[in-house]
Amino acid sequence: MPRLFDLLRQHNLYPSKALGQVFLEDPLVMDSILSILSPGPTDQLIEIGAGPGLITKKLATQAASLVAIEIDPKFRPLHEALFASLERPPLMIYQDARKVNYQDLVEPGQGRLLVFGNLPYNLTTDLILTALAGLPQMSQALFMVQEDVRDRLTARPGSKAYGTLTVASNLFGSWRFEMTVSRKAFYPQPRVTSALLSLLPSSHESDRALAADRRFHRFLTGLMQYRRKSLANALKESGAWPGDERGRPLLDAFLKEDDLPPGLRAESLTPGQLARLFRLMT
Template identity: 35%
Template sequence: METPERHRPKKFWGQHFLRDANLARKIVRSVTVPSPRLVVEIGPGEGILTERLLATCEHYVGVEIDRDLADRLEQRFGHLSHFRLLVQDVLEVSFTELVRQAGLPNAALVGNLPYNITSPILFKLFEANPPFQQAVFMVQKEVAQRMVAPPGNKTYGLLSVYCRLFARVELLFTVPPAVFFPPPQVQSAVVRLNFPSPLAARIQNRTLLDRVLHQAFQHRRKMLRNSLSPLLPSRLLSKLNIDLRLRPEQLSVEQWLDLTEQIQQLKNLDQGNGANSLSD
């Protein structure tokens, strides 16, 4: 039974609570990781997903920053042996440690992500190889479109590359503002990320890859010869086997991996020759 009590949403945490039970069931059905499984929920809020997720998993961990909401969740679900709640900022949580502690072979990450910290949460997930088999998120529709955007699309950017690098991403369905309280000013969408992506195994130097991508997309309208110039002197930049007139949004993930490998090889060769002329 849904609790009759209503929490006053806090704007500074970007709280918009889902109030549609049918949509909640549809989101939970989108989690297809087999049992036995751990489910980690980001921002359980009023518990509309929590109630249904608890019925589908062997172990549940919710991460809720709002103490008022956390108290209500504990009162409602605390009697369940497989329920655990962390009153914490999700950006400070170790996903890897949560999965390790659960000791289950399968794990999923679920959440109606606060729109003001969606990108930080996603990039946190991509900091290392995600320890989950799947993630199902509600996000702003514009963000969902960026997550699934192909190369050459106007919305293809840094987030698109990282999503394709670490996961196989699907935009499942859109969600209107009217199903939330308070209604947001934007449309939402539910996305599913399946881990791992076969491309992740190709990463040889993650630090360099991150640097190349951030440097390039920081100047996404510039040609590669300009956006990559802080990383390589011109005498080495010209040796790259790629059209330097291309712009960052025109390269596929495979091309970014290949480009990073080339940069690493040129760096090794240059240092081996004692020139030591590449930027640190």
């Protein structure tokens, strides 16, 4: 495997600060990613954010098919050279991952559907929610995120880090911490440590479907904008309140079922409770 720095220099390429580009170059960490995902000869893999493509090439040698999405088209010549020797080269999509129609990329009849992404910090929430919405049938996702994002993914109700990403992803499935990744594993070196976490889908199809629903994401974001207000006020301020004639009886029944206090805040509700509230109010 060629060194990342040499590859970039050969093609006169430089990481973009505007895109938050930080590239994984440690072969041991790449091997760990392969081991965690363990793509087999019948599995399909979708990579969000391919960058220069070193881990992409490794993944492509094991999966039945690989679709890699990269927003920066300057990597195209590098990719063409890097993947030229592969028996099954990845299908490269040079597009903003938030705007891709993922269902057009999924091949029916394949084995497991696996997702991997080395996510830029400023787009972590958007890209994980995009993966939930676009690939609800995934068997496993593995994301490289900054270490402090781990706290947001696993936050408890009522905590400052608890929000839309926490609720939707934990309704979809459960997070499993895999490993800490040193900043020295990347080029250029970021200022913070990273972490690899797997998202393992729930066996409850209805929960996965709701967690993938963009309307539910908007509902959560609206409530969390008024997280310090009472639940009733948060529903009204966010526009989720269906009106006093319908809303008050529905909210009262919701609170009574779980023996919750009238002044409860939205940030105190569990993902399951927020899912039930959404279903009641829509």
